[in-house]
Amino acid sequence: MQSMAISMGTWILSGSGLLMILLGVAVKHWKWYWLIAGFNTMPKEQKKQVNTEGLGRAIGNFLFLLGTLMLGGSLLEVRGMDNAFLVTMLAQLVVIPIFVVWVQRYDPSTRNADGRMKLSVKAVLGVVILACGFSALLIGYGLIPPDVTVTGDAVSVSGMYGTTFQAHRISEVQLVETMPVIRRKTGGMNAGSVRKGWFELESGENALLFVTLNRPPYVIFRDEHRLVIINQKDSKATESLYQAISDLADQ
Structure with a gap:
């Protein structure tokens, strides 16, 4: 779609x-x-x-x-x-x-x-x-694109629906080329190719998104029971973000 x-x-x-x-x-x-x-x-x-x-x-x-x-x-x-x-x-x-x-x-x-x-x-x-x-x-x-900052103990996302994910709660970090199919918005911003906030995926699971569609790859991880998907302005920035979050989760 x-x-x-x-x-x-x-x-x-x-x-x-x-x-x-x-x-x-x-x-x-x-x-x-x-x-x-x-x-x-x-x-x-x-x-x-x-x-x-x-x-x-x-x-x-x-x-x-x-x-x-x-x-x-x-x-x-x-x-x-x-x-x-x-x-x-x-x-x-x-x-x-x-x-x-x-x-x-x-x-x-x-x-x-x-x-x-x-x-x-x-x-x-x-x-x-x-x-x-x-x-x-x-x-x-x-x-305004979200500013994602990775520190020694957390991942912080600024802007609309921004929040902080503590390192000890992050797991299952992945880098994928295909964005999971979105079924509907449950509490977020859906305009143009921008998706911010909570959305239900085709799998039926709710996910917290900070993405621009059609701009792969995408970083996917879990914050305890929450599924989070993020991408950046270009593929290299997203790949660097994936590496930083992956290293943080492995600590």
């Missing part, structure tokens, strides 16, 4: 990108304004105040931008960029709040008589910005 040239994430990005572009054409050029969320449910008097044509153009162009970002992300994935899916999501989380604030100019009902934005609108926009900002920070944090 993981060795497919085109991953499920790539298909999702491509399909979503094409859909965004199609919706952009529908709103901007075909004037299907009923597709604009909330527009049809507006009171008639409020709808009359909206610059419908300007709003349609703006939303159409925004959908074109989202579609282009998604198609660009899928192309980067096909060309081998490990975290293209996450980078695409991060880019969208940056542009969405900017657009949401900017597009308010087309609806005069969002402003007071003096031209200032209403407090209620500011509150809603603030929530959107905070939510997107938090999500962007979370994704950015997840993109």
Whole structure:
């Protein structure tokens, strides 16, 4: 499943990108304004105040931008960029709040008589910005490769889901070329080719992963009853890590 040239994430990005572009054409050029969320449910008097044509153009162009970002992300994935899916999501989380604030100019009902934005609108926009900002920070944090440090008595993994494995608890250290098949996520981060946290393997066993898929080899070991799988940015670094953990376990 993981060795497919085109991953499920790539298909999702491509399909979503094409859909965004199609919706952009529908709103901007075909004037299907009923597709604009909330527009049809507006009171008639409020709808009359909206610059419908300007709003349609703006939303159409925004959908074109989202579609282009998604198609660009899928192309980067096909060309081998490990975290293209996450980078695409991060880019969208940056542009969405900017657009949401900017597009308010087309609806005069969002402003007071003096031209200032209403407090209620500011509150809603603030929530959107905070939510997107938090999500962007979370994704950015997840993109940081784990720093694995082997000392005289432990193996420490930094970053999201990071932990420390004591030397006396480590056993069955292996270096494998094929990543065990993952059945499902049980408590971790699953985005693009990045897998961090807890996942159930095809064998039915839960494993703690710190891996980027399609980047062999992989270090596998047990921390008492826990199965742990780690790899690094390149094969040489992973091989060196395997040797260090293996030597530590043999002490």
